[in-house]
Amino acid sequence: MSKIGFIGLGIMGKPMSKNLLKAGYELVVYDIIKEPVEEVVAAGAEAAGSPREVAERCDKIITMLPNSPHVKEVALGKNGIIEGARPGAILIDMSSIDPMVSREVAAELGKKGVRMLDAPVSGGEPKAIDGTLSIMVGGRQEDFDACYNILKAMGASVVRVGDIGAGNVTKLANQIIVALNIAAMSEALVLATKAGVDPELVYQAIRGGLAGSTVLDAKAPLVMAGQFKPGFRINLHIKDLANALAASHQVGVPLPLTSVTMEILQALKVDGLGDADHGAIIRFYEKLAQIEVRKKG
Numbered sequence: 088m089s090k091i092g093f094i095g096l097g098i099m100g101k102p103m104s105k106n107l108l109k110a111g112y113e114l115v116v117y118d119i120i121k122e123p124v125e126e127v128v129a130a131g132a133e134a135a136g137s138p139r140e141v142a143e144r145c146d147k148i149i150t151m152l153p154n155s156p157h158v159k160e161v162a163l164g165k166n167g168i169i170e171g172a173r174p175g176a177i178l179i180d181m182s183s184i185d186p187m188v189s190r191e192v193a194a195e196l197g198k199k200g201v202r203m204l205d206a207p208v209s210g211g212e213p214k215a216i217d218g219t220l221s222i223m224v225g226g227r228q229e230d231f232d233a234c235y236n237i238l239k240a241m242g243a244s245v246v247r248v249g250d251i252g253a254g255n256v257t258k259l260a261n262q263i264i265v266a267l268n269i270a271a272m273s274e275a276l277v278l279a280t281k282a283g284v285d286p287e288l289v290y291q292a293i294r295g296g297l298a299g300s301t302v303l304d305a306k307a308p309l310v311m312a313g314q315f316k317p318g319f320r321i322n323l324h325i326k327d328l329a330n331a332l333a334a335s336h337q338v339g340v341p342l343p344l345t346s347v348t349m350e351i352l353q354a355l356k357v358d359g360l361g362d363a364d365h366g367a368i369i370r371f372y373e374k375l376a377q378i379e380v381r382k383k384g
Contacts, residue, residue, distance in 0.1 A: 090115050091237060092145035094138050094161055094168075095182070096123035099208070100151035102216040103181070103241045105130055109218075110240035115144045138162075142171030147234060149179045154326055155188040162192045174200030177230055179237070181222070183207040185330045186252035186259070187337055189225065193251045202230050205251060206238060207258035211319050219243035223261075225253035259334060262327040266348045266365065268302035273369035276310065276380045287311055287382045306366040311382035315363040315370075322361040325352045 093104045096118040104127050114132035118124050128134050135141045138161045152158050162168045189205040204226035214220045220242040231247045238245045248257045279289040290307045328349045335342045351371045360367050373379050
């Protein structure tokens with residue numbers, strides 16, 4: 088079994104890399120912060136001194152980085168993957184970035200004979216830890232097939248959704264639907280509460296009908312408990328919606344509801360809630376209506 092490179096050992100990358108080790112893969116890892124590297128090395132990985140060195144030692148390289156500029160720098164910059172990768176190597180970028188950047192990076196790597204998949208994930212830190220992420224993949228079928236077992240060691244669902252960039256388009260579509268669902272839920276529950284109706288009873292009454300959703304079931308109980316500890320931070324959702332808007336403008340698709348929700352998130356960030364869970368979207372509406380939505384008793 089050839090070694091796999093893993094670059095980016097943050098909140099998501101560190102547990103994902105550990106799941107690869109548990110599955111029996113040999114890893115070569117790199118991060119600009121030493122502590123997570125030392126932790127993953129203690130679990131059985133080898134350390135490298137740069138993305139270039141990772142690529143020199145591995146034919147499959149995974150990146151899990153914050154945003155588009157970081158992926159471009161690690162893949163194409165000085166001491167980057169492109170300087171060390173051999174023809175036929177595959178970069179699996181699992182970051183959530185602008186799909187147009189995925190295509191740009193893939194085109195540059197392709198000039199050196201290096202292949203690429205964009206494979207962003209959904210499920211957050213808990214599912215990264217237990218290896219049950221949903222992974223949406225863009226790239227050629229043969230490259231997907233070659234990496235499927237690696238991805239399956241980190242996810243419960245691994246689906247190829249199209250060619251390069253399609254993974255991140257799918258992730259952005261997911262993030263739009265989640266953000267707008269939370270905003271709709273917030274409007275509705277603030278209205279109910281201000282009108283004197285118990286929001287918990289409203290939730291129980293509507294959850295089995297057409298307004299019911301996974302988002303409603305995940306967020307309504309937390310909101311009514313006043314629980315805004317981050318599962319997914321507002322700052323990260325701002326990043327994703329910024330990428331969605333950038334991509335939409337490039338392909339000529341107006342996103343009016345996404346734009347409004349983005350401004351709500353920006354207002355919450357200004358209020359100091361950037362590191363709160365995105366369920367805190369309701370705090371925007373609570374402030375406007377001068378009322379809190381909480382479960383009685």
